[in-house]
Amino acid sequence: MTSRKIALGLARQYRTCPPADIRRLSEYQGQVLRHLEICPDCSQGWDDWEELLTGCCRLKESDYVSVEPVAAGQIREIRPEMGRWKDGFYINPPVVLVLDCSQDIASVAQIYHDTTLTGPGDVVLPNLIGFPHNIFVELWNKYDIRLQMLGEYFTRVSSSILEELRQIHSGRQNPSWYVMPRPITKNDPRIFFRSMEQDVGRLFALTVRKTLKERIAEMTAGLKQINVSGIMDIISGASPDFRWPQTPLGDALSFSDDASSSNMALAKLFTFASGELSDVELLTVNILQSEIIDGIQTIGGLIHPIPEGIPESDVFVVLRAADQYIDADTIQLDLRSGAFLAKFRNTSFQHGKTIILILRSLDGCGANA
Amino acid sequence: MAEPPTQNHIQDWLGSPDGIRLLNQTAGAVCRYLSLYRIYPRFFNPNDPSISSIEEIRSELVRFILESGKVCQVLTGASSFHAKYLRQSFIHRCIDSVRVSGGDDFRVLYRAMNRVCRESGLFVIEKTKHQACRFSMKSGSLAILPLSEEDLRDIAFPNQLAFDGWLNHITHKRFLLPVLQYFWESVSRMWDNQPVWIELRAAAHWLLRFIATEGSRQVHFSEEAMTDAMFDEDSTTASPEKPFEFHFTNPAFDAWFDPDQVNRWASIFPKRLSDAEKAIFYLRHCIELELKAIAQRLQYKSASGPAYPLKKAEEKLASFAAELPWISPDDLNPEAFSLFREELCAVLKESVSAP
Numbered sequence: 001m002t003s004r005k006i007a008l009g010l011a012r013q014y015r016t017c018p019p020a021d022i023r024r025l026s027e028y029q030g031q032v033l034r035h036l037e038i039c040p041d042c043s044q045g046w047d048d049w050e051e052l053l054t055g056c057c058r059l060k061e062s063d064y065v066s067v068e069p070v071a072a073g074q075i076r077e078i079r080p081e082m083g084r085w086k087d088g089f090y091i092n093p094p095v096v097l098v099l100d101c102s103q104d105i106a107s108v109a110q111i112y113h114d115t116t117l118t119g120p121g122d123v124v125l126p127n128l129i130g131f132p133h134n135i136f137v138e139l140w141n142k143y144d145i146r147l148q149m150l151g152e153y154f155t156r157v158s159s160s161i162l163e164e165l166r167q168i169h170s171g172r173q174n175p176s177w178y179v180m181p182r183p184i185t186k187n188d189p190r191i192f193f194r195s196m197e198q199d200v201g202r203l204f205a206l207t208v209r210k211t212l213k214e215r216i217a218e219m220t221a222g223l224k225q226i227n228v229s230g231i232m233d234i235i236s237g238a239s240p241d242f243r244w245p246q247t248p249l250g251d252a253l254s255f256s257d258d259a260s261s262s263n264m265a266l267a268k269l270f271t272f273a274s275g276e277l278s279d280v281e282l283l284t285v286n287i288l289q290s291e292i293i294d295g296i297q298t299i300g301g302l303i304h305p306i307p308e309g310i311p312e313s314d315v316f317v318v319l320r321a322a323d324q325y326i327d328a329d330t331i332q333l334d335l336r337s338g339a340f341l342a343k344f345r346n347t348s349f350q351h352g353k354t355i356i357l358i359l360r361s362l363d364g365c366g367a368n369a
Numbered sequence: 370m371a372e373p374p375t376q377n378h379i380q381d382w383l384g385s386p387d388g389i390r391l392l393n394q395t396a397g398a399v400c401r402y403l404s405l406y407r408i409y410p411r412f413f414n415p416n417d418p419s420i421s422s423i424e425e426i427r428s429e430l431v432r433f434i435l436e437s438g439k440v441c442q443v444l445t446g447a448s449s450f451h452a453k454y455l456r457q458s459f460i461h462r463c464i465d466s467v468r469v470s471g472g473d474d475f476r477v478l479y480r481a482m483n484r485v486c487r488e489s490g491l492f493v494i495e496k497t498k499h500q501a502c503r504f505s506m507k508s509g510s511l512a513i514l515p516l517s518e519e520d521l522r523d524i525a526f527p528n529q530l531a532f533d534g535w536l537n538h539i540t541h542k543r544f545l546l547p548v549l550q551y552f553w554e555s556v557s558r559m560w561d562n563q564p565v566w567i568e569l570r571a572a573a574h575w576l577l578r579f580i581a582t583e584g585s586r587q588v589h590f591s592e593e594a595m596t597d598a599m600f601d602e603d604s605t606t607a608s609p610e611k612p613f614e615f616h617f618t619n620p621a622f623d624a625w626f627d628p629d630q631v632n633r634w635a636s637i638f639p640k641r642l643s644d645a646e647k648a649i650f651y652l653r654h655c656i657e658l659e660l661k662a663i664a665q666r667l668q669y670k671s672a673s674g675p676a677y678p679l680k681k682a683e684e685k686l687a688s689f690a691a692e693l694p695w696i697s698p699d700d701l702n703p704e705a706f707s708l709f710r711e712e713l714c715a716v717l718k719e720s721v722s723a724p
Contacts (some may be wrong), residue, residue: 009692
């Protein structure tokens with residue numbers, strides 16, 4: 001019998017504290033010091049399990065390197081060198097279950113190994129051959145990654161279990177081995193665990209951009225009074241130069257052309273509060289780079305000042321040419337400096353206008369909630 | 370693939386100066402952790418968190434590593450995924466070791482529950498593949514994971530059940546049957562009213578939570594006396610000479626906390642806030658100004674200006690506290706929280722008034 005609170009603390013150390021080899025690198029000393037300032041665990045002194053175990057592992061003559069090609073059903077780690085610093089925490093790459101894979105992209109679900117933290121949407125896997133832990137798959141935390149990001153191959157689930165996972169996820173049928181998690185309760189440590197898991201996944205996921213329509217639908221989910229088209233009407237009303245074209249909304253945003261020049265982007269911040277659009281502001285965005293690199297239209301610039309409380313996933317960069325619109329395929333955004341880099345695989349819009357749309361929810365129902 | 374090291378290789382390495390040094394460091398970290406969360410396994414003396422405690426933990430670590438083939442398998446995995454898993458396993462083992470260290474009390478109660486379940490006809494009982502006993506009031510129930518501390522805490526003692534404080538009555542069928550029924554129904558309700566399989570040991574752990582303690586040790590009750598009295602409906606003849614001083618306590622309430630830790634957290638938390646969040650949080654929660662007044666003081670256009678940073682800061686605090694004892698809502702210790710707030714305000718005041 002274990003405690004979810006303790007399990008949460010351990011999970012945070014596991015996911016967000018820098019491992020020993022990272023702590024030793026001189027280039028990271030600034031981040032390490034920052035981490036020590038804000039982490040209640042590491043500020044008490046480093047835990048040396050890792051070194052202890054590394055010592056044991058050194059007894060091996062050489063490491064086993066997997067040459068097995070990536071395939072559905074495999075449990076693999078995301079390569080350790082993909083770990084990244086974020087706001088004073090070192091995000092350690094998770095282990096994932098490969099659900100599906102194509103030539104260069106794999107669809108994966110994140111895995112965690114302390115079953116104390118399982119909740120709705122998590123599935124504890126039945127005994128895995130050659131794998132000593134009980135682990136669970138976060139079927140609610142799925143994303144796409146590039147195949148080359150996948151590292152060591154631990155074990156695999158059979159194709160029948162993979163199929164059963166799909167059945168569970170679709171709510172059709174639970175297999176006999178299925179273990180039912182307790183629903184989330186008030187003040188449940190699992191709420192914070194899930195939020196962390198989602199943040200971790202988001203950091204490694206190929207940014208498959210949600211369309212604006214999907215995002216608005218998410219922000220207004222649960223509101224009884226206002227539906228998505230209602231919100232769109234409000235946006236249109238609040239911002240006369242903003243019109244929704246007849247084309248499918250996800251790809252379409254409209255601004256008047258007058259406000260832009262080649263080194264400026266059209267940018268607006270839409271703030272939602274209590275299910276209503278409470279504010280629309282024009283923002284200054286300088287475009288510092290616009291070019292085709294390796295067949296990809298790349299646009300970089302600076303949103304300054306960047307409004308507080310904007311999750312990376314709520315910034316949309318759109319190119320418009322001749323009343324046609326495309327969303328960026330990936331966007332990288334530094335939330336401190338406001339620097340961004342948007343990439344478009346479709347290069348036929350290279351002379352289009354850059355439009356930036358930022359959604360902010362004050363209700364905590366945004367992507368980071 | 371290289372040949373994995375044998376258990377002997379690992380044992381030799383653990384005994385080397387390098388191994389001992391790392392084991393000591395790890396044991397030190399575990400020691401701090403156990404003290405913080407007040408986890409007192411049988412090999413850890415909380416009153417002596419010094420060298421001897423660390424040595425005890427170190428020995429337990431070596432036992433933990435060597436006694437299980439599973440752990441050795443993990444050790445040779447050469448992956449940080451496995452490495453960090455071990456820390457969790459060891460801490461969970463410590464928690465488990467606390468629970469069973471009640472030893473006789475637990476075993477006696479567990480056996481009594483087992484017999485009541487089997488003989489009452491009200492329950493179905495079976496062994497899981499890991500040889501644990503589980504029970505349910507319905508066949509075809511759902512499997513669930515072992516109940517956590519929080520799950521047990523959510524189940525209050527049933528006030529309607531009379532309990533006269535006599536030792537033998539704790540394990541008496543007349544008492545245990547309704548208790549087990551109540552426990553099963555409570556857990557089922559927690560799982561959306563679905564019939565569930567529950568590990569029997571969870572029921573014993575839960576009931577033991579309500580038994581008063583003497584000092585740091587649970588009241589010990591003799592197995593012999595228990596067994597004699599257990600299934601005797603007219604147990605008055607088997608009553609011990611004097612009743613034990615059992616009281617049903619509220620296990621969630623624990624007045625002890627560590628003020629040094631609480632102060633430390635209060636000094637760490639503000640470092641997670643932006644300057645704006647610090648100022649607004651301070652004015653709202655330490656000076657207790659309304660949003661409108663905060664907006665005026667910080668020259669926002671309207672009261673909605675500081676609303677977002679305030680919400681962000683509050684969310685950060687909730688998240689920060691979620692893993693810590695005493696200062697989060699699920700196990701709040703009012704005195705600890707008050708100290709935390711006081712210290713936090715003092716730190717914020719300093720940083721807000723700094724140029």
